[in-house]
Amino acid sequence: MKLKMLLGCLPVLFFFSTLFAQQHDMKGWQLLDPAKDSFYGISLNNTYQFLASKKPKQVVVAVIDSGVDTTHEDLKNVLWHNPKEIPGNGKDDDGNGYVDDVYGWNFLGNENGENLSKDVDERTRVYYRFKNQFSGKSIDEDTMNELEKEQYNTWLKAASEIQSGGNDQTELMYMNMMLKLMHKNDKKLQDEMQKKVYSIDDVEQFAPKSTEGKQAKFALLTLAKLAELDNSMTNTEIINELDDEIESKQQSVDAKTTAPPNYRAQIIGDDYYNINDRYYGNSDVMAGDPMHGTHVSGIIAAQRDNNIGMQGVANDVKIMMIRAVPQGDEYDKDIALAIKYAVDNGAKVINMSFGKGYSPEKQWVDEAVRYAESKDVLIVHAAGNEAEDIDSTDNYPNSDLKAFHTTATNFITVGASSDKHIGSGNIIASFSNYGAGEVNVFAPGVKIYSTLPGGNRYGFLQGTSMAAPVVAGVAALIRSYFPDLSAQQVKYAIEKSVVQLPDSVLVQEPGTNKTVPVKDLCSSGGFLNAYAAVQLAATLKPETPAQNKQDTPKIKLQNNITNK
Structure with missing residues (x-):
């Protein structure tokens, strides 16, 4: 929602009324066809007609998010069940270190059933983590090692932003x-x-x-x-x-003068700065407020053949829920371990509809992304909703694997598109982050109808969080019908098949009054189209083992214990 964007418009609430035009039925517009239906959807009906003669293979999609309603009528039959785990017996039947992980795992809880729901932003955590070390001190960067320099400069940035929040x-x-x-x-x-x-x-x-x-x-x-x-x-x-x-x-106001409580230490109780302390949490993937994760899961794979609610993008998909995103910024350690859990338990696509502007333990996440790359797992990440150019603004996680001095080949970053029938009629969502280098493709992310917690509830949400699962659903669809294609080939099929507008057709750059061609806003220069993507995928030949080989990460997971 964009309530916080209304501050400058508050007087309008006192003095003006407004007329509301009859709206189009927006339910499922993201699945429609641009030519037939006049909506900038992904042409899903054409996609399934094209695939009608092919037999799909079941694919597991991991959703790293806030949790999921496991009782929802449109999701309960598409949720992943750990085949080696006996539900509710209090034992780690499969020996993976996680007890009763039937639907996935919750990294935001403890063994007593307590769960972390809210936390502060990473900027505030960084500021107070290093404040005693750097504030008011005479700092000589020449005497620092690379890690200390990076931490110092990150702290300076956080301090500047916190103290400059004058409004x-x-x-x-x-x-x-x-x-x-x-x-x-x-x-x-x-x-x-x-x-x-x-x-x-x-x-x-x-x-x-x-x-x-x-x-x-x-x-x-x-x-x-x-x-x-x-x-x-x-x-x-x-x-x-x-x-x-x-x-x-x-x-944000309190952070200028007062350190926030350490909610994580109070509830989760892990040794946060030790990446090898990883067997914490519990199996409650419905904990807290699972609205976001439930909505995302429905976009990907809500049951398509039950004639109720709505239809997800992909059939023959099982959703593995990994709860690692509280209200507030996620922790790098949880995300790194969530990615590894997903890979080790058979996910072939991972949806990550979250992000932040600071990542103090980025090397852990980089190592996890590289691990997923080495195991042929595709990661789909939401670009963010700040209407910023993330080519020049920090946005994490991302495909820049600093620890490996390379770029991840299994990583897709997704911006949000809209439609001329919706709101102001902008084709690029006004809130979406963008970047000709960092954002790979735009997909529908405005007024997206999907599942909500409550067993049989549905509703509209919007954000790049909703755009990413549309792409993840298409990626799962390709991996289901063309299981021999690699993660890199699936990424190629999605990006090289986008619907492009002529350069003469300009769109509004989010957060500005400028109009630009779409190619200035994302690397593919276009919008996701499932039909074109599967047509391209059908022409690709499976890579040989040598072509598809990704080296297993050679960097051993390191603990970041500076100023623990």
Whole structure:
């Protein structure tokens, strides 16, 4: 959601109403065909018609995320089950170090069943981790080794950003005003509608009798329009989102003067700076708030043949859930171990819909990505939602394997596309990160309808987090129908088959008023098309073992114990 982008528009909520045009039915638009349906979707029906004579092979897709609702009607039949694990017996039946890992693993918990749900951003963690070591000290970089120099420069960047956040307090004030206004209007609408929980669509259909009720309706619909909220969102969901934004902003304000609690040490209790201390967590992949991971999983593989809910991109796929992303920034150690868990347990595609601007233990993640590369596993990563050029702005994880002085060949970074029928009509999502070097392809990521926690709930979310699983679904589809192709060949098929616009057709560069050709925003210069990708995949010959060989990482996992 983009509620935090409304701060400059807050007065509008007090003084203006808005008219809402009849919307197209956006459910599943990402699967449609540009020529037939006039939507910039991925042409999935054509894809399955092309593949009709072929027999697929089941593929495991690991989703490293916030968790998944294992009871959901559209997901329960497509979830991976560890074939060597006996559910609920409290034993590590397969000997992999993880007890009862039936659906995957939760790296954000402990053996007592306690789980980490929220944490602070990595910038704050970096700032306070090294503050006593560097703040107010006379530093001679010539006497430092490479690791110490990198840590010092990272700390300087974090300190500068934290201390320069001069608008945080003002933004927090406006956000609290917005929340107060929302509560006031919510109470009035609840009273007049005689409903405790209602959707934006309910408010659109409601005809208030009082002047106060009409004002409350106009204010809520104006908020929904400006934030591009979906009509299925409820009053409680909007308020919860505002609460989360305010909590995050309050943390940014507090970080200037106060070190945050060490939530990880309180709950998880691992030796964080020891990468070899890896057998922590628990098997509860539904812990915390699994909304994000549930939505992502549905985009990839929601059951296609049950005539309920929605359809995922790929059939013959099993989703392995690895919970490693709290609300707040993920930890490098958890991500590195999650990638390794996915590889060791048979995943052929890994979806990673998360990211951050700091990665103090990047070498661990690099080593894990390289390990996945050596085992022929494709990684799909969301580019991020800051409307920034990540060719010049730090964004992690990424394909630059510094520890190996090379670029990962099994790594796809995905930006979010939209459609002329949606919102402002921009083809590139206004929030999407971009980069002619770092972003490989754009895929649908605005108003994406998918599974939500609750057993049988569905709704719209948006972000590059939703675009990445569309690509992961197509990658899984190719690996299912063309199982002899390598991860590098699947990446090639996806990137070389994109739908490109003529150079004369310009799109708006996110975060700016500039219009540019798509090739200036991503390396492939185009948009994901499943039909074209499988057609290209069908022409590729499997690589010989020598061609496909990726050396097993030669760098032994190192612990980062500086200033432990």
